[in-house]
Amino acid sequence: MTSDDARDATTPMKRVLRYSAYGVLYVAMPLIVLAVLYVVDQPYNVPSAYRVQPTEWVRSFSETPPTNGWSDDTSRWPPGRQDGEPFTSVWYRYTVSERLDTPTLYIPYGFGNFEIWQSGTRLYQLAAPVPPLAYSRTSIAVPLRDGDVGARIEVRLTRQASYSGVRYVFVAPADLAARDASDQALFETQLPIAVLVLMLGFAAAVGAMFALRPKEKHYGWYALTIGLWAAHSIHGLIEAIPFAHFVWFALRYVLLTWLIAELFFVNRYFGIRAPRLEWFCAAVNAIITLGLIAVASIAAASLENEARFFASFTVVNLWFLLLAFIVTSRYFIAVRKRWDFESVSLWLASAVVIGIGIRDLAYEAMPPGTIPGSVFYLQYAAVVPLILFGIQLIRRFARDARTAELRNEALNQIVEERTTALERTYQQLSEEAQKRALAEERSRLMRDMHDGLGGQLVHALALSEQVDDADLKRALRLALDDLRLIVDSLSPTANSLQDLMASYRHRVSRLLQRTGFDVNWDIADETDSVTLKPNEALSVLRIVQEAVTNAVRHSGGDTLQIAVARVADGLQLTIRDNGAGMPESVVERGLRNMRVRAAELGAGLNISSTSGDTAVTMHLPLAGGAPAT
Amino acid sequence: MVATTRVFVLEDDARTRDSLLRKLAASASIEIAGAAGSLADARAALSGLGVDAFLFDLQLPDGNAIDLIREQRAERPKAPALVISVFGDEERVIAAIEAGAQGYLLKDDSGEDLADAVHRAIAGESPISPAIARHLIRRFQATPNTTEPASENPLSERELEVLQLAAKGLTYQETAETLGVSINTIGTYTRRVYQKLAVTSRAQAIFEARQMGWMGDDQ
Numbered sequence: 001m002t003s004d005d006a007r008d009a010t011t012p013m014k015r016v017l018r019y020s021a022y023g024v025l026y027v028a029m030p031l032i033v034l035a036v037l038y039v040v041d042q043p044y045n046v047p048s049a050y051r052v053q054p055t056e057w058v059r060s061f062s063e064t065p066p067t068n069g070w071s072d073d074t075s076r077w078p079p080g081r082q083d084g085e086p087f088t089s090v091w092y093r094y095t096v097s098e099r100l101d102t103p104t105l106y107i108p109y110g111f112g113n114f115e116i117w118q119s120g121t122r123l124y125q126l127a128a129p130v131p132p133l134a135y136s137r138t139s140i141a142v143p144l145r146d147g148d149v150g151a152r153i154e155v156r157l158t159r160q161a162s163y164s165g166v167r168y169v170f171v172a173p174a175d176l177a178a179r180d181a182s183d184q185a186l187f188e189t190q191l192p193i194a195v196l197v198l199m200l201g202f203a204a205a206v207g208a209m210f211a212l213r214p215k216e217k218h219y220g221w222y223a224l225t226i227g228l229w230a231a232h233s234i235h236g237l238i239e240a241i242p243f244a245h246f247v248w249f250a251l252r253y254v255l256l257t258w259l260i261a262e263l264f265f266v267n268r269y270f271g272i273r274a275p276r277l278e279w280f281c282a283a284v285n286a287i288i289t290l291g292l293i294a295v296a297s298i299a300a301a302s303l304e305n306e307a308r309f310f311a312s313f314t315v316v317n318l319w320f321l322l323l324a325f326i327v328t329s330r331y332f333i334a335v336r337k338r339w340d341f342e343s344v345s346l347w348l349a350s351a352v353v354i355g356i357g358i359r360d361l362a363y364e365a366m367p368p369g370t371i372p373g374s375v376f377y378l379q380y381a382a383v384v385p386l387i388l389f390g391i392q393l394i395r396r397f398a399r400d401a402r403t404a405e406l407r408n409e410a411l412n413q414i415v416e417e418r419t420t421a422l423e424r425t426y427q428q429l430s431e432e433a434q435k436r437a438l439a440e441e442r443s444r445l446m447r448d449m450h451d452g453l454g455g456q457l458v459h460a461l462a463l464s465e466q467v468d469d470a471d472l473k474r475a476l477r478l479a480l481d482d483l484r485l486i487v488d489s490l491s492p493t494a495n496s497l498q499d500l501m502a503s504y505r506h507r508v509s510r511l512l513q514r515t516g517f518d519v520n521w522d523i524a525d526e527t528d529s530v531t532l533k534p535n536e537a538l539s540v541l542r543i544v545q546e547a548v549t550n551a552v553r554h555s556g557g558d559t560l561q562i563a564v565a566r567v568a569d570g571l572q573l574t575i576r577d578n579g580a581g582m583p584e585s586v587v588e589r590g591l592r593n594m595r596v597r598a599a600e601l602g603a604g605l606n607i608s609s610t611s612g613d614t615a616v617t618m619h620l621p622l623a624g625g626a627p628a629t
Numbered sequence: 630m631v632a633t634t635r636v637f638v639l640e641d642d643a644r645t646r647d648s649l650l651r652k653l654a655a656s657a658s659i660e661i662a663g664a665a666g667s668l669a670d671a672r673a674a675l676s677g678l679g680v681d682a683f684l685f686d687l688q689l690p691d692g693n694a695i696d697l698i699r700e701q702r703a704e705r706p707k708a709p710a711l712v713i714s715v716f717g718d719e720e721r722v723i724a725a726i727e728a729g730a731q732g733y734l735l736k737d738d739s740g741e742d743l744a745d746a747v748h749r750a751i752a753g754e755s756p757i758s759p760a761i762a763r764h765l766i767r768r769f770q771a772t773p774n775t776t777e778p779a780s781e782n783p784l785s786e787r788e789l790e791v792l793q794l795a796a797k798g799l800t801y802q803e804t805a806e807t808l809g810v811s812i813n814t815i816g817t818y819t820r821r822v823y824q825k826l827a828v829t830s831r832a833q834a835i836f837e838a839r840q841m842g843w844m845g846d847d848q
Contacts, residue, residue: 458715
């Protein structure tokens, strides 16, 4: 059955059936548990045949078994502490009725301060009867000196409470007593310590979770609830009470009233909003707390007041019962809302707790033997739902933490990606800025050359015409030509090698024509896709210019070929003439100049000079290899 | 024998101006109409002066000659304006051509070259460098793509061919040989190209110049 099914069952008949099923389940669960307990729970390991009843008693503060004043009226417990007495002190006398091999006096559930005497000798004493008295719940097993039939045993009970009864006393074989004592120790001491540690562990863990996430209020309420339970459970482990016993009781009950924290917790855990109910319960609790404190302070005045004090506990117990049902109703709301394993199991566990609570109350209130067993179970049962909650809280916390971690990781990844993107953008921007700065700088240089250097060279050239110095004029013209090459190589509009060669061709065509050379230009169209950096462009142009100048000046030929071709892995430049070949000195000098420039380019240079065919060939490898087009 | 051509020279550098005037004067067909070293002087000297051709240096102490070119093109439409430049391919030369200049001369050209260029300009020819040709090709090829309705005169196929060959650095002679036409025809083609450029709107010129980064301002 799912929650959808539960909601769909809307007809009155179906609703009645559904709630009846809930009710049966709710009642059945504790009944089953109690039935199991009824069957398996034995009162003690010691058969009731070994149980002994006191034959006489005497109220006395004597340090040794009194010699007179004994009463044989065993139809009722002797009166307890009277006004003016510091505590209850009663001597009981038991008689051995059966011959045993290892006769042992065994008191399985000692609730007070016991002394055991036989034949004028003290066999056992928990503590000296000096207030505040010991509050022992441990079992006492004392081997007897005299196990003969008719042998007498004196047991002194001293207590702060006015109640003077001792329910169970056995004279039994040692092994049976020992076995039962160990069971009692398990249930009354060892298990409570284990549960206490468990509860403190959960209180600490969830308390820490609350400290980490103060917004999750239910963590705090849970830690408070289980912490209070832990604190309350300590009372079963304490041997000596540091206060008057009614103060001790009052403290325990005040502590218990604050288990209202569990209501606050459960409401928040299941997301149930019930502020008015919470205020009501808190107010009732406050009244009960104040009342307990007031009554406890009055109780000290007289034994009558003390009796009234304990009678008022009935009201408090009823309140606890009501509170338990209110909390259980929260579970039921959760079950209706969610109908999942968690809510149902918690709800049924709460039913079991209430069932066991009723059993424990009955066990204490009814005559011995009416309810089987020898142990109060509520202290364990009440912890079960809390531990279930605790496990669930820790799981949720761990899951949330994991989710948060995953989200964090995802977030980190996004941040990393964004950072990388940002860095990339920044880099691109700075590259752009660099390019722009470079372009601006270049155009500034160009302007300077145009307006400044160029004009000055022309001016100087005009001057040289007046002084008629041919060498000066030639030098200036060379300078101007070189400047033009530089300008060409830096031109923002000449993007390709073809553009560069076009400018060069345009510049020198008329000059070459005048020299009488037949110039054969052969610039491959593929060079349109070859772009060179300004420094590379300048080197190429200078090499070409040098080769052309050499050919024109020194070859003595009449045909000049200027070719640029695309080859497999780069470019091939060839300047070839049909002259007589260059003088060795020129070849050397030209080679040197051109080599230096070719080396800067990473190009291979070859000059072959034979009569009738002189060729300067440069091979310029290109990074891109063969062009894409 | 044709009548001498009256040439006006605007050049701020005195030595260079003298050199130019000397070279021009050496040609029998050239007569110096006047010369100036600044825009103001030029405007003063030009009033009422008979001029057949102009040689303009662009960068002058009191400003750029482009406005003066525009003025003189309006005032004396028959007198071609030539820009005198050290390099011939600078952005200012192109801006001047857009303003109506018909070509450029190099400052260190020989006397024959200068006189020749002046006569050719008067005859309608326009000297063209590869850089200018490249610019013109881009200008006219870009036209259909722009939102400007401007150029109703896109280049003819032949005109484009002439520009493309010029962009490869071929001379008029070589271009004429390549296309199998006379050198005069090439001159006609280039003149038409210049005219078409002149009628394109000034707004587009500015737009294009910006695109090319020739305006020197931020983009």
